[in-house]
Amino acid sequence: MKPSVVTSELNGHFCDDCAVRGAAVCSSLDAAELREFEHLGRRVHFDSGETVFSEEDITTSFYNVLEGVMRLYKLLPDGRRQIVGFALPGDFLGMNLSGRHNFSADAIGVVNVCQFPKGPFGRFIEDRPQLLRRINELAIRELSQARDHMVLLGRRSADEKVATFLLGWRERLVALKGPSDMVALPMSRQDIADYLGLTIETVSRTFTKLERLGVIEIIHGGISLLDPARVEAMAAA
Amino acid sequence: MKPSVVTSELNGHFCDDCAVRGAAVCSSLDAAELREFEHLGRRVHFDSGETVFSEEDITTSFYNVLEGVMRLYKLLPDGRRQIVGFALPGDFLGMNLSGRHNFSADAIGVVNVCQFPKGPFGRFIEDRPQLLRRINELAIRELSQARDHMVLLGRRSADEKVATFLLGWRERLVALKGPSDMVALPMSRQDIADYLGLTIETVSRTFTKLERLGVIEIIHGGISLLDPARVEAMAAA
DNA sequence: GCAGCCGATTGACTCAGATCAAATTCGGCT
DNA sequence: AGCCGAATTTGATCTGAGTCAATCGGCTGC
Numbered sequence: 001m002k003p004s005v006v007t008s009e010l011n012g013h014f015c016d017d018c019a020v021r022g023a024a025v026c027s028s029l030d031a032a033e034l035r036e037f038e039h040l041g042r043r044v045h046f047d048s049g050e051t052v053f054s055e056e057d058i059t060t061s062f063y064n065v066l067e068g069v070m071r072l073y074k075l076l077p078d079g080r081r082q083i084v085g086f087a088l089p090g091d092f093l094g095m096n097l098s099g100r101h102n103f104s105a106d107a108i109g110v111v112n113v114c115q116f117p118k119g120p121f122g123r124f125i126e127d128r129p130q131l132l133r134r135i136n137e138l139a140i141r142e143l144s145q146a147r148d149h150m151v152l153l154g155r156r157s158a159d160e161k162v163a164t165f166l167l168g169w170r171e172r173l174v175a176l177k178g179p180s181d182m183v184a185l186p187m188s189r190q191d192i193a194d195y196l197g198l199t200i201e202t203v204s205r206t207f208t209k210l211e212r213l214g215v216i217e218i219i220h221g222g223i224s225l226l227d228p229a230r231v232e233a234m235a236a237a
Numbered sequence: 238m239k240p241s242v243v244t245s246e247l248n249g250h251f252c253d254d255c256a257v258r259g260a261a262v263c264s265s266l267d268a269a270e271l272r273e274f275e276h277l278g279r280r281v282h283f284d285s286g287e288t289v290f291s292e293e294d295i296t297t298s299f300y301n302v303l304e305g306v307m308r309l310y311k312l313l314p315d316g317r318r319q320i321v322g323f324a325l326p327g328d329f330l331g332m333n334l335s336g337r338h339n340f341s342a343d344a345i346g347v348v349n350v351c352q353f354p355k356g357p358f359g360r361f362i363e364d365r366p367q368l369l370r371r372i373n374e375l376a377i378r379e380l381s382q383a384r385d386h387m388v389l390l391g392r393r394s395a396d397e398k399v400a401t402f403l404l405g406w407r408e409r410l411v412a413l414k415g416p417s418d419m420v421a422l423p424m425s426r427q428d429i430a431d432y433l434g435l436t437i438e439t440v441s442r443t444f445t446k447l448e449r450l451g452v453i454e455i456i457h458g459g460i461s462l463l464d465p466a467r468v469e470a471m472a473a474a
Numbered sequence: 475g476c477a478g479c480c481g482a483t484t485g486a487c488t489c490a491g492a493t494c495a496a497a498t499t500c501g502g503c504t
Numbered sequence: 505a506g507c508c509g510a511a512t513t514t515g516a517t518c519t520g521a522g523t524c525a526a527t528c529g530g531c532t533g534c
Contacts, residue, residue: 154434197391
């Protein structure tokens with residue numbers, strides 16, 4: 001929760017050894033551009049639970065997630081929370097029209113980001129349409145995911161929501177770390193509940209139910225997918 | 238539902254008299270560009286209920302809504318439907334990464350669109366970053382709206398959903414046609430239900446309840462907002 | 475080792491909204 | 505005007521998920 005931000009001293013330079021260089025916005029830049037680009041940003045570290053930015057904050061930077069997981073959420077005045085997504089390495093955050101963030105983001109576990117001040121980044125984009133195109137692609141991809149999530153929130157049962165979440169989350173981890181039936185769940189049950197539009201109790205009960213059915217095993221810090229096909233069947237209509 | 242498309246004979250030309258020229262993607266083009274641009278697209282008319290494009294269809298065109306209202310929706314295999322948005326004049330449809338539409342769109346009442354074949358449109362964008370920037374803006378705006386809608390779907394009660402919908406819809410009509418407390422609702426109760434993640438019965442009951450409370454009046458083809466402040470109070474937490 | 479905490483699980487009960495089932499209203503069309 | 509079909513409203517009942525309330529279990533710090 002505290003805004004204490006530790007800035008790495010081996011700063012900006014060395015996109016070379018950046019884990020997400022190929023995947024993130026940077027993938028649209030050639031070697032020379034990358035060299036210039038790396039001077040714009042700097043690596044910033046966040047500890048578990050720290051807030052990277054808050055809804056309604058004036059946008060001062062864009063962020064490229066390098067490492068770790070973040071929850072992105074919106075709060076209603078009375079405290080109800082909806083998590084609108086989880087950010088993983090390669091995700092790009094901070095785009096908006098209003099000049100203010102339209103959701104909050106905080107670190108789930110340790111997080112490293114590449115932070116770009118809005119002004120210089122905006123100027124860098126100006127004459128690099130391929131970077132703009134890349135950002136546009138990311139926005140369109142997110143839009144598509146957002147629409148899928150609307151279907152889940154509006155029209156799916158609790159069982160379907162949980163099953164869909166497990167498969168979707170696994171998919172993202174697979175893309176990042178390679179195939180595995182072990183699905184790490186760094187976020188809390190409350191986070192999952194707020195992502196799926198459920199309560200923590202319902203999420204917990206559904207996990208237990210899936211385990212009793214023998215389709216998953218609940219392990220520390222995640223689950224093991226014992227019967228992916230059955231989970232897929234539950235996720236579908 | 239039928240794909241019969243009537244093409245206006247006074248074709249492509251005359252963006253001049255286009256109602257949405259200032260608002261839509263076109264707003265990023267100067268007079269000369271607009272002249273070139275208008276040859277790319279053509280006006281296409283759809284009757285009430287006709288499908289403009291379907292989810293999973295290969296994207297062949299982009300669309301700029303000129304007139305009328307469209308429902309944008311996704312279906313689950315068993316027929317459950319989630320409306321992910323309503324398109325109004327000035328809205329731009331068809332952006333995607335997969336080469337396929339990721340939702341279906343059909344006309345609610347008569348609709349006119351400006352249709353651009355994907356290929357020529359893509360080529361036209363190539364060397365016009367300001368058009369790309371405009372499209373990016375539209376995508377980011379939609380993304381923000383999508384996130385707001387996730388909060389509504391995941392965390393709001395039926396009363397709050399309906400109240401929020403009425404205010405949001407009014408806002409869009411105001412932006413389009415100027416202020417009024419008459420809120421035209423061209424979509425059916427079923428459409429509203431599928432947009433809000435409710436059933437038609439719940440929507441109907443909530444309308445009736447609002448009317449009995451004296452905050453709206455249900456009139457033919459819409460409602461009259463008698464007490465906007467009270468509705469806003471219901472919409473907030 | 476164990477006391478205290480915090481997140482997760484489990485159980486009992488409730489309730490908002492869904493479901494099922496009629497009316498009723500509102501067109502359009504002879 | 506009068507009839508038909510679709511959309512909407514209303515009513516009665518049901519139920520999936522929420523709420524409230526204990527535990528449980530694993531870690532932390534003493």
